[in-house]
Structure formats: C-alpha cells, structure tokens
Amino acid sequence: MLLLLPHTSMASPVPSARGVNFGPFELDLCTGELKRDGRIEHLQGQPAQLLVVLVSRKGELVTREELRTKLWPEDTFVDFDHGLNNAVNRIREVLRDSAASPRYIQTVPRRGYRFVAQVELPNRSQSVTIPPVTEEALQPAPQAALTRMRMPHWQMWTALLFIAVVAPIGVLWNRTSATPKVQSLAVLPFANFSGDSGQDYFADGVTDELITQLSKIRALKVVSRTSIMRYKGTKKHVPEIARELGVDALVEGSVIRDADQIRITVQLIDGQSDRHLWAESYHSEVGSVLRLQADVAQAISDQIRIAITPQERVQLSNSRSTINPQGYDAYLTGLYYWHRWDRGVDRAIPAFERATQLDPSFSPAYAHLALAYDVDGFFVKPGSIIPKERAAVLKALELDPNLAKAHAAAGTLALSYDWDLEAGQREARRAIDLDPNDVEAHLLLAYSLGMAGHLDQSIAEERRALELDPLSPNVVSELGWLYLMLRRYNDALAQYNHALELEPNHRIAQHQIAWVYTLEGKYSEAYAQYENLEAKCCDPMLGYLYAVSGRRQDAMRVLTELQQGNTNNYSDAYGFAVVYAGLGNKDRAFAYLDKAYEDRSALLNHAPYENFFDSLRDDPRFPALIHRMGLPFVDPRKPPQQ
Numbered sequence: 001m002l003l004l005l006p007h008t009s010m011a012s013p014v015p016s017a018r019g020v021n022f023g024p025f026e027l028d029l030c031t032g033e034l035k036r037d038g039r040i041e042h043l044q045g046q047p048a049q050l051l052v053v054l055v056s057r058k059g060e061l062v063t064r065e066e067l068r069t070k071l072w073p074e075d076t077f078v079d080f081d082h083g084l085n086n087a088v089n090r091i092r093e094v095l096r097d098s099a100a101s102p103r104y105i106q107t108v109p110r111r112g113y114r115f116v117a118q119v120e121l122p123n124r125s126q127s128v129t130i131p132p133v134t135e136e137a138l139q140p141a142p143q144a145a146l147t148r149m150r151m152p153h154w155q156m157w158t159a160l161l162f163i164a165v166v167a168p169i170g171v172l173w174n175r176t177s178a179t180p181k182v183q184s185l186a187v188l189p190f191a192n193f194s195g196d197s198g199q200d201y202f203a204d205g206v207t208d209e210l211i212t213q214l215s216k217i218r219a220l221k222v223v224s225r226t227s228i229m230r231y232k233g234t235k236k237h238v239p240e241i242a243r244e245l246g247v248d249a250l251v252e253g254s255v256i257r258d259a260d261q262i263r264i265t266v267q268l269i270d271g272q273s274d275r276h277l278w279a280e281s282y283h284s285e286v287g288s289v290l291r292l293q294a295d296v297a298q299a300i301s302d303q304i305r306i307a308i309t310p311q312e313r314v315q316l317s318n319s320r321s322t323i324n325p326q327g328y329d330a331y332l333t334g335l336y337y338w339h340r341w342d343r344g345v346d347r348a349i350p351a352f353e354r355a356t357q358l359d360p361s362f363s364p365a366y367a368h369l370a371l372a373y374d375v376d377g378f379f380v381k382p383g384s385i386i387p388k389e390r391a392a393v394l395k396a397l398e399l400d401p402n403l404a405k406a407h408a409a410a411g412t413l414a415l416s417y418d419w420d421l422e423a424g425q426r427e428a429r430r431a432i433d434l435d436p437n438d439v440e441a442h443l444l445l446a447y448s449l450g451m452a453g454h455l456d457q458s459i460a461e462e463r464r465a466l467e468l469d470p471l472s473p474n475v476v477s478e479l480g481w482l483y484l485m486l487r488r489y490n491d492a493l494a495q496y497n498h499a500l501e502l503e504p505n506h507r508i509a510q511h512q513i514a515w516v517y518t519l520e521g522k523y524s525e526a527y528a529q530y531e532n533l534e535a536k537c538c539d540p541m542l543g544y545l546y547a548v549s550g551r552r553q554d555a556m557r558v559l560t561e562l563q564q565g566n567t568n569n570y571s572d573a574y575g576f577a578v579v580y581a582g583l584g585n586k587d588r589a590f591a592y593l594d595k596a597y598e599d600r601s602a603l604l605n606h607a608p609y610e611n612f613f614d615s616l617r618d619d620p621r622f623p624a625l626i627h628r629m630g631l632p633f634v635d636p637r638k639p640p641q642q
Contacts, residue, residue, distance in 0.1 A: 020055060022104065022117040025095065027055055034094065042237050044274060046071055046083065047090040054105060054115040063112040082254055082265040082281070085193070088113065093235055182304035184221035184247040185271075187211050189232040190264075191254040203255040204229075205332035206264060206293065210251070213297035215437035216315045216404075219307045222437040223247060224469035225339065242271025245470060249277065251300065260286045260325060266296055268303055278303045286325040315402065315434070327359030334365070338372055345375045356395075363403050366396035370409035371440075374416055374602070378572075382600045386417050404435030411444050415451065417600045419629045424448040439469045443478060451605060453634040455486055473499035473506040480512060485609040485636055489516050507533070515541055519611050523549040540575035544612050547582030555579055572596065574603040578612050589613075590621050597625065604629065609636045 019028050026035045032048030034041045043051065049071055054062055068080050071087075088105065091097070097104045106114045187210050192203035208225055215222045223245050231241055238250055253266040267279035280299060284292045298316050301308055308316075334351030352369035355362065370392035377385045393413050396406035411427030414420040425448045431441035446461035462479045469475045480495030493516050499509035510533055517526035518541070526545055543558030559579055562571050573595035580589040596604045607613060608626050614637065616622045623633040 021120045022055070023095075027051065029056060041094050042274070043091070043094050045276065047087040047094075050084075050087045051091050054113060055119060058115045058117075058119045061108055061112050061114050065112075067112065082193070083279075182248045182306065183219070184223075185214070185249040185251060185268075185300075185304075186223035186228050186241070186245045186247045187214065187251040188228055188241070188253075190252075193254045194257045196257075199255075199257050201332050201336040202257055202329075205328075205335060206253075206255050206289070208335060209290065209293045210253075210266075210296060211437075212435070213294055213316060214300065215435050216297075216312050217301060217306060217308055218312065218436045220301070220304075220437075221247070221468065224437070224439040224472065226439075226474065227469050227471035229339075230471050238269050238274040239272060246467075247271055249304065257286070262286055262289060262292075264292065264296065266300070268300060286328065287322045289328065290323055323362060324359035327355045327357075327362055327365070330355035330358060331362065331365045331368075334368060334372070338368060345372050345379075348372045349376060356392075361399060363396045363400035363406060366392045366399065367403060367405040367409045370396060371405075371412060374409075374412050377416065377602045382417060382602060386413075386600060389413055389417075402434055404431045404438050404441060407431040407434065408438065408441045408444055411441075411448070415444070415448055415605060416602050419605055419631060421448055421452050421631065425452070437468055439465045439472070439475065442468070443475070446478070446482070450482060450485065451608065451631060453632050455482060455609075455636075458482055459486075471502055473503040473509060476502065477506070477508045477512065480509070484512065484516065484519075484611065487611070487636065489520055492516055511539075511541060514545070515611075518545045518548065540578040541612075543575075543579035544582035547579060547584075552583065555583055572601050572603055573599060574601045574607075578610075581612050581615055584615065586616060586619060589616060590619075590625075593625055597628065605631070608632075608634060611636075 019026055021027075024037050025041075026038075027033070029052055032043070032052050034043045034048065034051065050067065053067065053070060064084065067084060088107075092099065092105060095104050099107055102116060104115060104117045106116045108114060187207055190203045190207045190210075192200050194202075207228070211222060211225055211228075214220060227245060234241070236244075242248070242250055249271050250269045251266060252269060253264060256263040261283070262285070263281060263283045265279070265281045268277045269275065270277055278300075280296075282292050282296060294316055301316075330351050334348045334355060337348035337351060338345070340348075349369065349372045352365055352372055355365035356369060359365065370389050373385050373389035373392060377389070389409075390413060393406065393410045396403060396409060400406060407427045408431040411424045411431065414423035414427060425445065428441055428445035428448055431438055432445065435441060442461055442465035446458045446465065449455075449461060450458035459479065459482050462475075462482055466472075466475050466479060476495055476499040480492045480499070483489075483492035483495060493513065496509040496513045496516070499506050500513075503509075510529065514526045514529035514533070517523070517529060523545065526549075530542060530545070539558065540562065543555045543562075546552070546555035546558065559576065562575055562579070573592045577589045577592035577596060580586075580592060593604070593607065608631055613622065617635060617637070626633045
C-alpha cells in the first residue's frame with residue numbers, strides 16, 4: 001500500500017539566523033512571530049509571511065510579482081492588489097511605520113517594497129546577512145513523500161477504501177466544524193481605494209447598503225452604522241473590535257471607483273481568532289451597484305450558514321438590477337449629511353430631493369427625504385413641512401411596499417404630527433418585521449409605546465436598539481430621556497454621562513444633564529453645566545431654570561429672545577409654554593400649549609410626560625389638551641402601566 005512518511009532531504013542544511021532584531025522588534029524567521037520589547041505583537045497570516053520575506057531580503061527590492069508568486073497562489077479568493085495593500089498596511093500599523101517617512105518598509109511605486117532598517121542578530125551589535133527564505137519555509141507544513149510497501153491484499157484494499165471514501169468525508173467534516181458559528185456581525189467602514197478622498201461618501205454608502213441588506217436576516221444580529229463608523233481608520237485589532245461590539249465576526253472591504261465602474265472587495269473575519277473565513281471581489285457598473293451588494297449579502301449569509309426564511313431570501317433577491325448613477329450619487333450625498341443629524345439636515349434635504357428628481361422610481365430616496373423633512377420640522381413651522389413629508393412617505397410606500405425605511409418614515413409622521421399611536425406602532429412593527437436590525441424602527445416603536453403609557457415596555461425596546469447600536473451617543477441619550485420621564489434621575493444621569501464618554505461634546509447629553517440637575521433642585525450644578533454649553537440664547541430649558549431658581553428677570557429675558565426668534569425665524573410655541581410653566585403663570589402656559597397644538601408642534605407629543613409640566617397636571621385644562629391630541633392621559637408621577 002501507500003504510506004505517508006515524513007519528507008527528508010539529502011541536501012546539506014544551510015546555516016541561517018532564526019531570530020533577528022530591528023529597532024525594538026524581534027522576528028522569528030521560521031514562525032513569523034514578532035515581538036516588541038519582548039511582548040508578542042498581533043501579526044499573523046500573510047502579513048507575517050510578507051514581513052519574513054522582506055526582512056530576509058533586507059535592502060533588496062522585492063517586486064509585487066515575486067510577492068504574488070510566493071504568497072498569493074493562483075487559486076486564492078483574495079484580490080491580490082487589495083490583499084497586498086492590506087498586508088503592508090497591517091505591517092506598518094504594527095511597526096508604527098509610515099509610508100511617507102518609512103523607517104522599516106519603503107514603497108517603490110508600481111514596483112514593490114524594500115526593507116530599509118538595520119537588521120541584527122539578537123544580543124549582537126554587528127549586522128548580519130540573512131539567506132533568502134526558501135520556498136519550503138513559506139509552506140504551512142512539509143510536503144510528504146510516498147513510499148510503496150508490501151502488505152496483504154485485504155489490508156491494501158481496506159486502506160484504499162479509507163483513502164478514497166472515509167478520508168475525504170473526514171476532511172469535509174473538519175472544514176465544516178472548523179468554521180465558527182456566526183450569529184452576529186458588524187460591517188466595518190469600507191476603505192476608499194479610489195485614490196480620491198472625494199469618493200469617501202461613496203465608500204460609506206456601500207457600507208450602509210451592505211448593512212441594510214444583511215439587516216433583513218432576522219436570525220443575524222447586525223450592528224448599526226453609527227457604532228461601526230467609530231472604527232473608520234481605526235488601529236484596533238479585530239478581536240478587540242469584535243469584543244467591544246459584541247459580535248462573532250467582522251466584514252471588511254474596500255471600494256475602487258473609476259468613472260462608472262466599481263470594484264468591491266469583501267472579506268469575512270472571525271472575531272475571536274482574527275482568522276479570514278472568506279473573501280471575494282466583485283465588479284460592476286455603478287448603475288448595478290444595488291444588485292451587486294445584494295449578491296455580497298447573499299454570499300456572506302451562505303458562508304456563515306445562517307438560517308434565512310423564504311421571505312428574507314426573496315427580499316435579498318429582489319434588489320433593483322439598475323439605478324440612475326447620478327441619482328444614486330445624490331442619494332449617497334444625502335445619506336452622508338443625514339447621518340450628521342441636525343447639523344446636516346439642511347444639506348441632506350436638497351440632496352435627497354435631487355435624487356428623487358434624477359431617479360423618480362428609487363423608493364429609499366423618498367423614505368429618507370421624508371425622515372429629513374421630519375427633523376426639519378423642529379426648525380421651521382410644521383405647517384410648511386408636513387405636506388411635503390406626507391407626499392414623500394406615500395410615494396416611498398407606493399414604489400416599494402416592502403421597504404422597511406418607508407414604513408419607519410410613515411410611523412414617524414404618524415407620531416410626530418398626526419399623534420396617531422395605533423398607526424405609529426403598526427408602522428414601526430412592520431418596519432421591524434422587514435428589517436429586524438433597523439435601530440430607527442426600534443426607537444420608533446419604543447417612542448410609540450412610551451406615548452401610549454407603556455414606559456417599561458418602551459425601555460425594553462430602547463435596550464434592543466442599544467444592543468444593535470451600542471456605541472451611539474444618540475441611542476444612549478434616548479434611553480436616558482425615558483428614565484427622565486420615569487423620574488429615575490440617577491439612571492438618566494448615568495446614561496447621559498455614558499453618552500459623553502462616547503462623544504465628549506454631545507450636545508443633547510450636555511443639555512439633559514443640566515436638566516436633571518434642575519429637576520433635582522441642584523441649581524448651582526445646573527448653572528455650572530450650562531457654562532460648558534456653547535449656545536445659551538433662546539433656550540427654554542435655561543429659561544425654566546432661571547424661573548424655578550428665582551431669577552425671574554433672566555427668565556423674562558429668555559422669553560424676549562424667543563419672541564425675537566419668532567420674528568426672524570420659527571420659534572416653537574412649546575418653548576414659551578415651558579418657561580411660563582416655570583414662572584408659575586398657568587394661563588400663559590396653556591395659551592402657548594394651545595398655540596403649539598394649532599401649529600402641530602413636533603414637540604407637543606412630549607407633553608404627556610415632560611417633567612416641567614408637573615405643575616399643570618392637576619389643572620383640568622391639561623388632560624383636556626392631551627385627550628384633544630388623541631393621546632391617553634397618564635400621570636408619570638404615579639407607577640407606570642405595565
């Protein structure tokens with residue numbers, strides 16, 4: 001039969017240095033293990049092999065073609081250019097090196113790389129010449145020689161049967177069982193390799209769309225965009241990122257755009273071991289990018305063998321085959337500004353409007369336009385914005401009744417201006433059914449449950465949103481607001497402080513901390529917090545603080561500022577009601593609450609639970625207002641409805 005015996009060579013061994021030093025680093029040329037000041041650095045796989053090759057050829061130009069032959073066999077999945085660039089970048093990251101001012105690895109444009117640092121033997125001062133790394137050293141394991149031996153026929157046939165049938169099954173079993181179970185993942189921001197920083201928005205858009213596609217799979221937890229964008233350009237290692245996000249695997253990728261052509265390279269990495277599980281490159285015209293990204297999402301789901309329902313499979317396969325490239329550009333530009341929240345809505349709206357004009361059949365553009373209009377309603381008179389928002393919602397649903405974001409937009413409109421709890425909850429649940437990982441849909445459901453008086457259920461839904469977007473200061477602050485409504489001030493303060501840990505200048509958290517101190521009667525702490533805020537003019541919450549702390553003249557000054565704002569811009573009547581409630585002038589407070597009702601103020605649906613209206617709750621005019629809005633009257637000072 002044929003037996004596998006260890007390979008031996010008759011050639012004489014070539015003396016070589018196993019370990020070498022350069023700077024604070026020590027590299028084992030046999031294992032690729034790298035240490036810095038005696039501590040092991042996280043460098044594995046092809047980056048480690050590449051470093052061994054470069055160090056072994058110290059001072060020589062190692063061409064890209066040589067590296068392709070040695071380290072990227074022809075049957076590999078990974079796109080060579082992307083893989084080589086990633087490997088070099090990874091080495092430079094670990095070595096704390098720079099491409100612009102290289103201390104270790106010098107790039108020879110369009111040709112290859114050269115290791116330029118002095119190399120020494122451990123504990124020796126003199127430099128050494130290191131012999132080239134052999135092909136055998138780059139192999140993961142020695143090759144085997146086959147030797148023929150005599151044995152009985154029955155044993156030979158048994159062995160052959162094992163080799164032909166049982167062994168392949170065993171190999172397949174090992175490969176299958178070796179693939180880690182993936183039930184959660186995060187899509188890290190795709191790198192823009194187009195050579196044009198102006199294309200960053202396009203790479204971000206590709207990231208967004210892939211998240212959206214994967215989010216449709218209910219059995220898979222997909223971390224939201226806000227949290228993953230914190231890792232754009234990060235130097236953190238994969239296991240550290242996976243641990244912080246609480247996921248099993250990470251998706252990394254890059255985008256190259258050249259005119260109307262795009263190339264996307266994607267790889268799936270095990271979050272615990274940093275092992276590459278799968279990689280592939282895709283190429284298409286920009287007009288087919290949605291179909292391409294759906295294919296990527298399908299390929300990833302196949303690789304991790306996650307359970308997909310027939311409905312979800314249909315959703316993945318029903319992506320549009322083509323899109324207007326200019327319209328898609330405008331849409332991605334709108335998304336870029338939309339994700340900046342209130343700071344970018346003024347620029348997001350015209351971009352989304354242009355997208356709908358260039359491609360009138362693209363439903364996501366209408367859905368996001370509606371959501372942007374909704375935010376704009378906090379800064380302009382709602383009467384001027386509600387008809388536009390309603391038209392955009394209806395068009396989005398008409399074009400794609402199964403678009404989760406369209407139902408989220410419909411639910412947002414129902415709650416913001418129609419005060420329709422039933423429609424708001426229905427649309428939120430439908431959005432979650434279509435996209436279980438949509439954070440905004442979970443927040444919408446949480447908000448609708450809170451408005452209905454189910455604050456504990458609302459908190460549970462907020463926590464689900466926080467699982468999907470754990471590093472978002474906005475989501476963290478939303479949970480703080482609910483605690484505030486429940487009069488759980490310590491819990492609210494903890495949330496706001498956590499939001500500031502994530503984003504030190506987060507304006508919502510800064511204001512709400514001042515508000516917590518105000519409600520607790522800690523006026524000096526509240527004023528100190530306001531000193532850290534940039535904008536203090538026309539702030540109703542500051543006016544309320546002035547009023548309840550005895551500084552009535554300052555409170556009246558805030559009212560004057562609000563009135564001046566009302567002359568030049570829109571100033572919500574709700575803010576006047578807040579200050580007058582603090583001053584104890586109930587008649588004026590209710591007059592402005594009635595005005596807010598007539599204007600369909602986007603803030604009025606906060607009234608049932610807002611703390612600064614506690615002095616008005618026992619007045620019959622207050623429950624009458626809430627019932628007029630079609631909302632249940634619940635006294636938040638009493639135990640909440642379970």
